[in-house]
Amino acid sequence: MRPGLYGLMAEFSDPREVVAAARKVHEAGYRKVDAFSPYPMEGLSEALGLHRSRLPLLVLVGGVVGLVAGYGLEYWASVIEYPMNIGGKPFHSWPAFIPPAFETTILVAALTAVLGMLALNGLPEPYHPVFNVPTFALATKDRFFICIEANDPKFDPDQTWSFLLTLGPRVVSEVEQ
């Protein structure tokens, strides 16, 4: 295999074609595959056999951390560190502690959702080989791409190339590292 080859990329202009192609690529046993589309397509991630995102679990953990931290802060500040009699209310005024604890729950959960999404996606990522394909800029407009990476065990420059051609793409191009 030629050094410096990141993978092979097939370009499609129809959403139906790319989903069908992605399914065939998956059925052919390729696993180091990614598809690119200008908008989220449920069908495409299904065709690639992607598992459920781990993000919901992370967000749940974030929410629980926010809740415990928020309520813990209120309890510690109002009962342990600085107990003060205000209007004869108990130091541990739990009903009044709910709103701030609720807000910290949402805050930490939302921050986890965003930072977690970026982390799982490996963003920000200033450089990526797929951008070397000249028409790849259309992936954010109206084109769809499938890229089979060279480090896939089934990858063979010639065979994979002819396999991609059978899927009826507009063009197949090499992706430089």
Added chain:
Amino acid sequence: MADLAKDATPPAASPGYLVGPGHDFASVTEKISSIVLQRKTPWGWFVGFTISFLLLQGLLVATAFLLFKGIGVWGITIPIAWGMDIINFVWWIGIGHAGTLISAILLLLRQEWRTSINRFAEAMTLFAVSCAAYYPVFHLGRPWLAYWLFPYPNTMGLWPNFRSPLIWDVFAVSTYATVSALFWFVGLIPDLATLRDRAKSQPWKVVYGILAMGWRGSARHWHNYEAAYLLLAGLATPLVISVHTVVSLDFAVGIIPGWHATIFPPYFVAGAIYAGFAMVLTLAIPLRKFYGLEDFITMRHLENMAKVMLATGLIVAYGYMMEAFMAWYSANSYERFMIWNRMTGPYWKAYWALIFCNVIAPNTLWVKNLRTSVPYLFVISLVVSVGMWLERFVIIVTSLHRDFLPSSWGLYSPTFFDWSAFIGTLGLFATLLFLFVRFLPAISIFEMRTILPGAEPEEAKR
């Protein structure tokens, strides 16, 4: 997804469509991104921006004078210690709520028509919250000590009183501002990538490139992205309800007649959505006109917004009715005096103007011809905005100016500096909006692509 495609491809000339006929992925991308990238900035933009920017400068001058002299330059006195500052705070924060409602709640309810209006409604939220934040901070009197509101270990050994709704407010509003900004930015990432790939000039490529963080539309990324977007919507929904609930508790926890009412939280939340939809209409109507976006923000969008306004307006009207009823039914002489004084006292004009703007005027939206008339909707949206401002005026001022002891009665009249702060924040809001429509896509491009016919192939469905 099937009814989605049905929605997007109506029989020709049907007024109910979401996207004008004949659009595809390329034309949608082209049309929205060209406002930012290629089209010449219309002269109206420069005029509008200049006026708003001048008003913003007015805000800076008024604020500088306020800091120099102290908040005595405002009209607030005892007993009316909450005047226009708190009125405007509640007004602005309420306006923001429609943005979150459109972007989060309508997303969860699968209301696809939200797609073309969510982006600028979210921007509106962000800017309205910025304007809102100005007032409580400067109303503190010593705004440079505003950080004392946050719990942090300090040399004074003090902690905030978490039993106070005013501290709840700090948590609610700051969380709301943060989450709104996150939601807005996450929604922007794929569109920033579109702008990066379509910008002609190198500096803009770099700027949009940095903001897009290397987004490349990978299916694996979209997978996590969709999860994050839905989760954020799910988190923002209870958040937005909590924010205005906490704002209403600032009043309802007090014992002042006219404030101490259990109906306040739901009635404030409905009022916030009502005011917010009015503001979205006020912004959407000129936006679609000046940038020729009638294909994307269609009559169906405007009519749906009018319907939401009508529905929330009726909830608000119910709130007014219940306030009056409970005042009578409570048999409490202070409550009875409060409502009677609202209707016939020194501020009777404000009360009846409020009833006209918020109860009578929006009921004309029952008539389909009026609901589908763009100029009429524009006028009604302004009337509702005025009405909601008056509502806060009536709640705050008429409740405070006659409390339990006649010896502590007073009157409130806003000063020049009250008005200049208000008009100044209108300038801040408009300046930010003008910059937003000029430099960022005002309509979510990638979400518009998803509602085009054929976006999600048939065979992909299970």
